[in-house]
Amino acid sequence: MSRDGQSEAVALPRTPLTHEDLDRAQDRLRVYNARRRGRRWYLVWLLIGPGILAMLGENDGPSMISYTATGATYGLGTFLPFTLLTFAMAAVCQEMCMRVGAVTHRGYGKLVIERFGRLWGWFAAGDLILTNLVTLVAEFVAIRVGLRYFHIGAFASAALGVLLVAATMSGGRYWRWERAVLALAAFNGLFLIAALLTHPSAGAVGHALVTASPFPSGSLRTLLLLIASTIGATVTPWMIFFQQSASADKGLTPADLRHGRIDTIAGAVIAALFGIGAMVAGAALVHHGGGGLNGLSGLGFPGALRGVAGDAAGTLFALGLIEAGAVAVLTISASTGYAVSECLGAPHSMNDTVRGAAVFYGANLLAALLAAAVILIPGAPLLSISLNANVLATVLLPVSLVFLLLLANDRELMGRWANGPRLNVLTIAIVGFVSLSGAAYAVVSFLQVIHVL
């Protein structure tokens, strides 16, 4: 396959169509007809999905808990515009994923293995599996905290997450899976409604956004933890795997790049709005012991919000946590399935049958089962798991970003859709910033723990 060698592609012999080809062809035919008939909004509807899902999937349990913890610790200030900055960074990275997936029709893990060798591919998949498993535990934690508010126990939380994964995978169609998860993800907006119920001061929000002040004070380690955690709450390795693989699975082509960008940017804007909602809701707790809240040991943040802003705010926040955890369980376990099966060279499409892509569906379900098992352990340090899941993702992210940058610049693969120089400068700056933030927390906290600092 070569984007510069079209004659090579034209000369391909016709081979028998697979189940996956036929399903994807149905979706592409709808896109073709919508484009031919000039149905612009229907075309947008058909082509959105991977970008919004990646962004709202990353507005997951630990991310929303991280935003809320930041708001509860520091109130409205520097972290508000900082969160917007991290979503802008996410949009830049995710646009590259979408573009590489649409142009090469291959997932991230598969391309890294084929282009750079098995060793690098498995390193990338290893990072992903580690961070995904930890993050999935945190997702189940979020579901558990949300359900606990309604007096429902840990076993029901674990069962709900696993059943959701099993149910959404049973359709054998990417399109159905994507629409089901998108519908569920719409409820991420509950965080924004919960924030409005705390009656935040518009002036304080505006002041924080414009001036990035007041600046946070207090423990350096807590500050570095929340910086790294906020980055890890927005840009993560699983999003890279997920959006590239999902774009290829959806059947996006270079003709769809403009809509892919709309999808990605819309996802970033919506997710930023809802993420800031969680932070604003958390800020309502800043004068009510917010910094010292162990948000997950008991009723946590939803219960604290009920005390400050009323039952409706607490209930919506709890429902939001259940949604955030559930959507992320679906998308993150899917990204695990994509990564494992791509690296093993096994079929990896939601358009394939369960029997045809057994490794893909099996890894998807196994990841969810393993994570569900952890939350059944009594006394697990749930808030700490959530924040450290994000930090671990931040520390491991630069390697994934560098390979993404190499792929997006690979003219043999990408042809005229390769990165331009300005985008490269921006991406390198993002890689540097993420690396420094992750390294700063890792080194300072480690030195403090071994009593050097």
Place this chain on the structure above:
Amino acid sequence: VSPVTGEPSDPDTRLELDQFVASTSRPVRRAQLGGWAQAGLWALRVAAVVLGAMVIYTFVYQLGH
């Protein structure tokens, strides 16, 4: 050929020819990385492993205290 991108596509399925499973199953050519690029990737990998280990150690230490 797709009128939008100029890419070759199949008129019956509207799939690009390099989008069929038969085509994506064939690996792309291996990239040739220079010595500096390899060294840079290894340095990044080692740094990620060391920093990841620090984060995990700190997390485990905090659990015990």
